[in-house]
Amino acid sequence: MHITKKLAQAHAEGRPTYSFEYFPPKTAQGVQNLYDRMDRMHGFGPAFIDVTWGAGGRMSHLTCEMVKVAQSAYGLETCMHLTCTDMAQSKIDGALDEAYKAGCTNILALRGDPPREKEKWEQSEGTAFRYAKDLIKYIKEKYGNHFDIGVAGYPEGCDAETDADAHIPYLKEKIDAGGTFVLAQMSYDVDIFIDWVKKCRQAGIPENVPIIPGVMPIQTYDSFLRRAKWTQCRVPKHWLEQLEPIKNDDAQVREVGKDLVAEFCRKLLDSGTTMHLHFYTMNLAASTRMVLDELSVAPAADSHNPDLKPLPWRQSLGFNRRDENVRPIFWRNRKQSYVARTQDWDEFPNGRWGDSRSPAFGSLDAYGIGLKGTNEHNRKLWGEPKTAQQVAELFVGYMSGKVESLPWSEAPISSEADSLRQDLIDLNSRGLLTINSQPAVDGAKSSHTTYGWGPKNGYVYQKAYLEVLIHPAILPKLIERMEEKEEITYYAVNHSGELKTNVSSDGGPNAVTWGVFPGKEIVQPTIVETVSFLAWRDEFYHLGLEWSKCYDEATESRRLIREIAESWYLVNIVDNDYRDSRGIFPLFDGLRVDGVDVKTKPITNGDANGFVARTRDGTSIADTETGQNIAKNADHASEKLSEAANTAGAKVKEAANTASDKTKEVADSASAKAKETASSANAKANDAAGSAKAKANDTADSTKAKANDATSGTTTSTSGSTTEHSATSVDKVTEETETVADQTVAPAVEHDTIKREHETRDRDVVEKEIHKDHYHTTIQPLKDTEVQATEHEFEQAPTEYRSVEKDDGAAEAKVAKKLAGFHDSVKEEETKETHAQDETVVGEHVHHHLHEIIQPVIEKGKEVIQRSVTHVTHPIKETVHEKSDDHGVTKAKPISVEEFKHRLDGEAATEVNPDKPAP
Ligand SMILES: Cc1cc2nc3c(=O)[nH]c(=O)nc-3n(C[C@H](O)[C@H](O)[C@H](O)COP(=O)(O)OP(=O)(O)OC[C@H]3O[C@@H](n4cnc5c(N)ncnc54)[C@H](O)[C@@H]3O)c2cc1C
Known part of the structure; x- marks a missing residue:
């Protein structure tokens, strides 16, 4: 925009x-x-x-x-x-x-x-x-x-x-x-x-x-x-x-x-x-x-700004994506990789995710999809687990907010998980590794600080959802239980793509969040469906294997993580009864990975809000207008109480420390003061909780109970400090102070030290301007033929003499026959003189020139053909004996014998006309 x-x-x-x-x-x-x-x-x-x-x-x-x-x-x-x-x-x-x-x-x-x-x-x-x-x-x-x-x-x-x-x-x-x-x-x-x-x-x-x-x-x-x-x-x-x-x-x-x-x-x-x-x-x-x-211009952390959160997930403003309004739930903790993998989709302009059966999820190799951070950094973050128990401990750490990320969740666990946190910790402590979840919400105000999204004055809904990585030995039992519950739909898939589901193959997307807003159609921005789940499966196991590669080849950690990635099942479960907030977790009752049992403390600090209590009690998150107020009051009460406990605790500690030098009286007085402060804080908390509406009494009670828990020895944290001290309960510490004073030993206090390790990693990125010439030759064959002037070489072959005999002798025989009729007789007649010019006889030489052309074709560069012709002249002297013609007998003019003889010596005596055929 x-x-x-x-x-x-x-x-x-x-x-x-x-x-x-x-x-x-x-x-x-x-x-x-x-x-x-x-x-x-x-x-x-x-x-x-x-x-x-x-x-x-x-x-x-x-x-x-x-x-x-x-x-x-x-x-x-x-x-x-x-x-x-x-x-x-x-x-x-x-x-x-x-x-x-x-x-x-x-x-x-x-x-x-x-x-x-x-x-x-x-x-x-x-x-x-x-x-x-x-x-x-x-x-x-x-x-x-x-x-x-x-x-x-x-x-x-x-x-x-x-x-x-x-x-x-x-x-x-x-x-x-x-x-x-x-x-x-x-x-x-x-x-x-x-x-x-x-x-x-x-x-x-x-x-x-x-x-x-x-x-x-x-x-x-x-x-x-x-x-x-x-x-x-x-x-x-x-x-x-x-x-x-x-x-x-x-x-x-x-x-x-x-x-x-x-x-x-x-x-x-x-x-x-x-x-x-x-x-x-x-x-x-x-x-x-x-x-x-x-x-005071920035939105308060506990307020909802519809501009900032028009949908339950962060919208991309990338090219053509502003209208995108539906996403699969699987990438909720990996928004960057979802955007990267779908950046070539052209379906967002339609405002819908499009036909989910043909999505072209991009490759896993694209930038930003793999595991973040160096191997060393990740080993520091996730340790070097060698047993399933240690992997479970890591996951419990993440659910408790002590580990800031997991291979599948780039950010710390969000406040939305608060209402499920204890359940999630329970599952992980049994080796049932949770990957993604959302609680059921039955009509929270769209302005709700945790669940709200979209325009003002609307209501938002969610189906409970859980994604969990399951040991293959547990899967059959889980499937059996899921199949028994009609309102549950699930998909389970392993690394090799074996898919088990109770969703029919022609089933379309299942909306797991939706919102109802004034003057608008119902908006359904988050879905679960098959094709995208299979695309998520690829990424999920890819990340698991990448995690295994953070450890050296021969290590136990590498083997273990790879085994988990290659054999455990990724299961997603939707409880379609969105009014039942406790539908999914009982499916896992009594299930546990062999030998895994992480000891955990129940959550008490920071979770004293109405939602935790209510969902754990089995009440759905509904009518949140009231719930929110209750939560706020309860939060406030709890905060005050905790503050009072801290102050009182600190004072007690101070008093007790000086008690060894001073008198028991001082300690007693400190104790009394502490008690007073604590009970006043308690009263304030009770007031706050009591002012909550009757409808949410259970919430307030639960909160109060938790607040009371806090006063009976549970750890609370001092805000803003990097080291967390235990804020020992007021009543209990007072008693301890008395004992300590008797024995002149300082009161026992717990020092929980949270060591925050922060590493600043520098990497030089040298921006070099490197000039490198790359040469590439394209071979372009050109049919360029230069025909050079033909070189003619003349050779004279020996003359071949040929004789062509076409005369069959018939004419000669005929003449002979005629001549036979002539015998000596003397009839002296006057010699008639004639003169004839015989036709010029032309000697015909036919020369056949055989041109044999040798044309070398050179593929490199220009093709030059040097044509050379050897002309071999074969002189043929051919004497053709044509068929004789009989031109008949012509009586010549009488001449003298002498003349005749003379003629025979060279002069023609007979007039012969060659054009006139012989008779
Ligand atoms: C909010 C902001 C962000 C900034 N971001 C960057 C950044 O990301 N990268 C960066 O390199 N620099 C950045 N600068 C600095 C800026 O580039 C320099 O101050 C630069 O010297 C002037 O840029 P300009 O865009 O104001 O230039 P112009 O408006 O073109 O002015 C340049 C100079 O020429 C004069 N001038 C303008 N038109 C005429 C005219 N017709 N005839 C004669 N003189 C004229 C102006 O008075 C001024 O002295 C930023 C400055 C501000 C204020």
Whole structure:
């Protein structure tokens, strides 16, 4: 959603808003820690967060990545800073594209700081933009109104130009170019800021463009001064006067700083200049939280904000996911991996999870799906269990809030499990390892602090749900019991995919949470169904095996965890009778993994609320309007009682300690005083519980009973301390004091020491710009044939003489026959002279040229064909003896013999016409 729209909506309802700025950390561990922090700070209720952009695009990939994760995995409305100078335009295009695809709709368009190595800003050669306004225009051209575009403002000047007024026309230009809100550089002086805003408005920046002050909470004196100097912002004199004397005491600086910054914010809000505060968090949570608490603007931990929790699970604001409104329950403790595995779904635009029978769950290898943390870190967290008993102890530790995560639950156990906690501890202490659960809720108000979600004045419902990892030997008995109860539906599956269920194969999703709201359809946001359970099974066992790999190959821990992951069954159970809050746990009565028996103490501290008592007593969580009040009263009573017990206990202890030196009288008096305090606290608790409505008497009674339990020796914790002391019961300690005084031995006190181990893990992430050329040759065969001029080589073969005999001799015979008729006779006639020109005889030479072409085809490069032809001339002298023609007899003109002889020597004597066929 556009920031301006979001702010306008809240401000129209009179709600002030605020936002948090983060920057990309330098180490991988820092990034992970920041994500965890951003996730937690989501609960502070920011209207949006923003992520800075490194000068010249340094670490820009991380900015894009953080925007994507914040937007999609943590559901935070995110604004990406983007600078436009000292960077190739392709980088700007890439960043805008990534922001768009991450579902981000807000950009803070900036010129950018000069890179560290440059003293002041100069436009680099080849960069497309000179001022932020150029970038704004570019974004508008490319993306239209998709992005809400924020711009930077400087109440006390920018760069070398310290005259803030001189910048105002340029600020106006940025708004005219398409900027829709102004984020101001940090300031600490209210008057300067208010005055500057007035001038901006006078310069024509419209009222509907929010001008947002930048607020830097104070962490330490040095960092406060450094930042103020760097941004050239004026620090009011009285601030320095208050902070300077305590500058070496960080805690005090933060405390006083909180008051000063809160005062600055309050004045701004009261002035009507702004209804939004922008916090430069410096990636830290505490000091920002302190200011918000001081201003009383953040949602109280025990209040329900429908904006923050429109559904029972955190919505993703990733690309196309804003309308997603149904999820399987299995990923409740692993929201990031659910988002990662479903990021390619295209079904969210329909507002529904789509056809659950064809979901394309992404691969298990995708980033963010595996086990978090290093092996060493995880071994520290989960120990090195070698027996099922030790695994059960680990799970009991998690259920009791002593272990902060499990392989399948990334966060500490939530308050929603409070009402089931004792049951969960019981199951785990018997080796029945619980993975996920929710209690039955029969119409809690949608504003309920624990179970509530969605719009105001609605009611929410839940079916009881339990997911548990079961030893295969226990499964048959459990299934037998589940099959006997009609209202129970279940699925059981193991690592190899063997599925047992009593849900018919064509059964659709089973809604396990739903809400009824004024003027709306019933909303059913959480479901259980087959296909997604099988996808969860893959992830579940994958995580189990990853856990086993945290231990070295040959270790017992590795073998044990692997065996559990490979052979135990993951079972999910829904009690469809949502009015029966105790339907599931009795199924496990008497079941236990062989040899597992973890000794646990009943929960007494911190659980003294109406819900625990009531659900354990078998009453459903209904009519919670009353229940909530009762819970509050009971909580309050219990808190007071515990406080009184602590004070009394401490006093007794003090008295008893001095009793060894002083007289028994002193101890007696201390004891009496303690008794008095305790009984007064008790009375107060009873009053509070007694004022609870009659309908919830059982709750109040139970609470009171627990409170009384607390006074009879149960451990309570001192808040805010890292070491937890036992707050010994008032009455009992008084008695002990007496005994101790007699024996002059100090009273026995229990010191439960909670050792909180916190490890800060640093990992250097070196951002190297590595240039490596990668060459790849694509072979493109080209049919390029160059036919070179044919080389002709001429050879003369020896002449072959051929004789073709076509004459069959018939003509000769005929002539001979005719000649035979001629015999000597003398008839002297006159010689007739003729002359004939015989036809020229042409010698015909037929030459056949055989061309044998050898064309080498070279596949590499250009194909060059050198064609050579050897012409071999075979001279053939062919004498063709054609068929003789008989041209008949022609009587020649008589000539003399001499003449005839002479003719025979060379002259033709007969006229022969070759064209005229012979007769
Ligand atoms: C809320 C906020 C967030 C910031 N986040 C980042 C960040 O993430 N990364 C980062 O590198 N820096 C960041 N900065 C710093 C910012 O980039 C620098 O202050 C930079 O020097 C100015 O950027 P701009 O967007 O205000 O530039 P512009 O508005 O373009 O102004 C740049 C300078 O040019 C002047 N100018 C503007 N237009 C004209 C004109 N037409 N003719 C002549 N002069 C003109 C201005 O007065 C100013 O001196 C941030 C600053 C603020 C206030």
